[in-house]
Amino acid sequence: MTTACVAGGAGYIGGELIRLLLGHPRVEFAGASSATLAGRRIDGAHPNLRGLTDASFTEPGRLPRCDVLFTAAPHTRAMAAVREHLDTGAVVIDLSGDFRLRDPGEYERYYGVPHTEPELLDGFVSGLPELHRAEIATADRISVPGCMATAAILALHPLVRSGLAVGEPRVDARTGSSGSGASAAHNTHAERSGALRVYAPLGHRHEAEIRQALGRPVRMTVTGIGAVRGVQVLCWTRLAPGAGPREVRAAYRTRYAAEPFVRVVAARRGPHRLPDPKILAGANFCDVGFAADEAGGEVLAVAALDNLVKGGAGNAVQCMNLRLGLPERSGLEFSGLHPV
Amino acid sequence: MITCPECEGRVAAPEEPRVHEIVECAECRSELEVVGLDPLLVALAPEVEEDWGE
Numbered sequence: 213m214t215t216a217c218v219a220g221g222a223g224y225i226g227g228e229l230i231r232l233l234l235g236h237p238r239v240e241f242a243g244a245s246s247a248t249l250a251g252r253r254i255d256g257a258h259p260n261l262r263g264l265t266d267a268s269f270t271e272p273g274r275l276p277r278c279d280v281l282f283t284a285a286p287h288t289r290a291m292a293a294v295r296e297h298l299d300t301g302a303v304v305i306d307l308s309g310d311f312r313l314r315d316p317g318e319y320e321r322y323y324g325v326p327h328t329e330p331e332l333l334d335g336f337v338s339g340l341p342e343l344h345r346a347e348i349a350t351a352d353r354i355s356v357p358g359c360m361a362t363a364a365i366l367a368l369h370p371l372v373r374s375g376l377a378v379g380e381p382r383v384d385a386r387t388g389s390s391g392s393g394a395s396a397a398h399n400t401h402a403e404r405s406g407a408l409r410v411y412a413p414l415g416h417r418h419e420a421e422i423r424q425a426l427g428r429p430v431r432m433t434v435t436g437i438g439a440v441r442g443v444q445v446l447c448w449t450r451l452a453p454g455a456g457p458r459e460v461r462a463a464y465r466t467r468y469a470a471e472p473f474v475r476v477v478a479a480r481r482g483p484h485r486l487p488d489p490k491i492l493a494g495a496n497f498c499d500v501g502f503a504a505d506e507a508g509g510e511v512l513a514v515a516a517l518d519n520l521v522k523g524g525a526g527n528a529v530q531c532m533n534l535r536l537g538l539p540e541r542s543g544l545e546f547s548g549l550h551p552v
Numbered sequence: 553m554i555t556c557p558e559c560e561g562r563v564a565a566p567e568e569p570r571v572h573e574i575v576e577c578a579e580c581r582s583e584l585e586v587v588g589l590d591p592l593l594v595a596l597a598p599e600v601e602e603d604w605g606e
Binding site for chain 2: 458461462465476478479480481482485
């Protein structure tokens with residue numbers, strides 16, 4: 213059976229990767245490393261995994277050989293971690309921001325440090341199946357996009373590809389606290405509960421990913437909210453002359469008709485008219501929807517996802533399935549909960 | 553199959569349709585009222601709007 217390991221398994225994304233791999237019908241979880249919790253049981257850091265594994269974290273560099281290696285080290289530290297594992301022969305799927313941007317100058321501008329492995333950048337394929345399915349199927353190095361970038365790209369891509377969007381889209385993103393990671397010091401309940409913290413009013417690093425994927429500039433604002441999981445993006449852009457709600461709906465319907473994990477949600481009535489991350493916790497879906505003015509106006513594109521699943525670990529497993537030639541939904545069938 | 557007059561989505565026709573019968577569009581969730589049988593015709597059903605607050 214195919215084996216998979218997680219380098220950097222103590223964080224929230226690492227925990228989600230281990231959870232999904234333990235439940236995967238065609239892939240065997242073979243181990244996880246942690247620089248901070250080596251020797252400790254995995255189900256100590258991730259108590260939802262009690263009874264599912266007796267394994268402990270290994271030291272970095274002591275993972276067993278495997279077919280697929282997920283690297284979930286923090287941004288700016290993943291560069292070195294990935295370099296260490298390139299000679300093992302494993303397919304590397306990186307979940308940090310370190311291999312998402314093609315231009316090392318752009319990386320330094322958004323991440324504040326020079327890229328130490330710029331010669332590796334061209335070898336990575338963007339791990340967004342909805343845009344790069346064919347390349348992922350043959351790639352040995354895959355870089356999974358950021359959670360808010362994934363939502364914004366999937367929200368805007370049908371409009372940009374069909375020529376319905378003109379001008380510079382504006383992305384208003386809202387994110388739950390788990391997006392800050394397991395060790396974020398400012399994420400205490402006292403600080404986060406009930407918050408509407410505009411922590412990146414301009415120039416969030418995911419802005420660069422969206423621009424790279426769509427091929428046009430965007431502006432982005434990010435607000436931290438009180439939820440634990442979930443991302444929602446509201447993306448405003450002008451419509452091409454003559455375009456209205458019917459053309460917009462047709463663009464979304466056509467673009468996502470065959471996608472297993474993107475659902476178009478734009479209902480006229482009921483409480484669930486547009487995408488809401490609340491019902492997506494634990495699921496690999498990205499729901500996208502819209503509201504459009506009549507001809508010549510603006511369109512509001514909305515997307516929602518679980519930042520740890522379709523915005524991270526689930527998307528990475530989807531990439532693994534594609535790379536291994538497995539059914540794309542393998543291990544990712546969970547529908548989410550309602551009510552939750 | 554019939555076409556939703558709101559979103560142009562495909563809606564399964566009732567097996568034995570009756571005038572004033574309501575069917576729901578799976579895509580935009582509009583309620584559609586059967587207004588004719590031969591040919592089968594549907595129109596947006598009147599609805600009482602929800603109060604969405606201030």
